Amino acid sequence: MADDIAIVGAGAAGAGAAYALADADASVTVFEKSGGVCGRAATRRREGCRYDHGANYVKADDERVTELVTDGLDTEGLVDIAEPVWVFDADGEISEGRDADDHKWTYETGITQLAKRLFGATDASVENGVRISEPVRENDGWRLYDTDHEDLGHFDAVLLTPPAPQTADLLGSANWEHRLCRELREAVAVIPYRTIVSAVLHYPFELDQPYYALVNTDDDHDVGWVSREECKDGHVPDGESLLIAQMSPDWSVDHYDDADGAITATAAERVAELLDDERLADPDWTDTQHWRYALADDGVDAGTVDRAAEHGLYLAGDWVAGEARVHAALRNGLETGERITDRR
Ligand SMILES: Cc1cc2nc3c(=O)[nH]c(=O)nc-3n(C[C@H](O)[C@H](O)[C@H](O)COP(=O)(O)OP(=O)(O)OC[C@H]3O[C@@H](n4cnc5c(N)ncnc54)[C@H](O)[C@@H]3O)c2cc1C
Structure with missing residues (x-):
């Protein structure tokens, strides 16, 4: 049986x-x-946009998973994000990152496709x-x-x-x-787990940047990560931008119970400073997700x-x-x- x-x-x-x-x-x-x-x-849909507000992509760090994603499973709509991840420090100093050639996979209809x-x-x-x-x-x-x-x-x-x-x-x-x-x-x-609050920031204009995302390398900035969903085919209509700002674990623990509006206002302000673009302080719509158990540390x-x-x-x-x-x-x-x- x-x-x-x-x-x-x-x-x-x-x-x-x-x-x-x-x-x-x-x-x-x-x-x-x-x-x-x-x-x-995780992926959400809103106002013509799709965004991965948890894990951003799957990396090619495991041969068996790589083969599955690129061959074993249906590859229609598979997206390999072309733009690189750059880095920034506590002072907001941005520099080129290390993984320009790495694969970063998601799907046109979102990472939940996996x-x-x-x-x-x-x-x-x-x-x-x-x-x-x-x-x-x-x-x-x-x-x-x-x-x-x-x-x-x-x-x-x-x-x-x-x-x-x-x-x-x-x-x-x-x-x-x-x-x-x-x-x-x-x-x-x-x-032990790290907690992350994700702030989703949408703008009715395009951003011209050479990178897909910025990651904080010294763990000493309120923002841990900010990425541009428009670098993923099928996620953001032309002429718009959608940023995913993952706040640092320390900031996220301190502000976990804050109102969503307060979280997105701070995230937008910090991102505007970091990218040196004051328009980014004023997104036209926002969203949040609170990941209490975001990343296991052991x-x-x-x-x-x-x-x-x-x-x-x-x-x-x-x-x-x-x-x-x-x-x-x-x-x-x-x-x-x-x-x-x-x-x-
Ligand atoms: C903000 C954020 C950014 C990340 N970025 C990346 C990235 O860019 N690249 C990367 O590779 N990884 C990233 N990660 C990590 C990645 O998301 C996880 O490592 C991976 O998704 C874990 O998969 P899992 O199946 O182990 O657990 P989960 O995805 O947590 O799956 C567990 C499931 O169990 C369900 N569940 C829980 N309790 C119950 C219950 N009692 N009954 C029924 N169902 C239950 C949950 O709803 C969930 O669906 C990120 C994570 C977060 C939160």
Whole structure:
């Protein structure tokens, strides 16, 4: 009989695992609390624009992921951002960066296409709007419940892919009387995260700059990153600009609960100073996104995670890979999906 496998989270790791499980003798159900897929690699649409307000692009830092993106998956609308990333320091001094030749991939319809195309190549059923609250150990497998205590069924194996603090919460509420549950939770809960508030700034005019983005290299500026979505084909209509300003982790923690208008006003002011263009202080529309768990600063102890597999429990994500990048999460998901396939 085919195994029933549950994947919690439809980000890059969850999508990679579903993709790797596509040919297995398994029925795969993905539970995702939000209304979309691709997690922190997120895209929004507004007033004719599309913008990636979480992860900006996927880099070619992993051979297997590179092959998948450029060959294995449908490449229609794949965008390789041509302009380089430059750098700036605490004084706002801008200089040329180091990665002019690196690939930086997204899609004309946004980076969420990555997960959409991975899931599209599988028979996995993606259940959006379902937040898992409690895994219960039962009959050599797991029974899952959502936040309304609805029974979502019994699964032979479960893969958890939420960011480490949310996975630690799930382990904390798990009904599993085993020493490993506490050990796992402790190993997962200590992983530190950086918080990032993203401000989206739209302008009804074009910007003439030689770079796609600027990144702060000394971690001593209120702005950590600012990028031009118009460098991605299909994202911004001609004659307009849309900037994504990611505020520094320190600034983001201090101002996390500020009103959106106050956040975008400061972001626009800082960006106008940095780019030495006073028009940028006055965007015609704005948007924000608060990423409390934006980037993991460490990886989890691999040995503890591996031991959970003996109990039909798997963990994947950028924090399991030890690198807070889309390609690392995807690679880790692919490998974890293969481990689930090989488990019998
Ligand atoms: C602002 C920002 C900029 C970034 N820039 C880049 C970049 O340019 N390039 C790059 O490579 N990486 C970048 N990253 C990092 C990259 O986004 C992540 O490393 C990667 O997307 C992580 O994928 P994941 O699948 O491990 O986790 P996630 O994408 O977080 O996926 C986990 C999923 O689980 C879901 N979930 C959580 N709890 C539950 C629950 N209880 N029940 C059901 N579902 C649940 C979440 O909604 C989410 O969809 C950036 C991240 C941020 C926040």
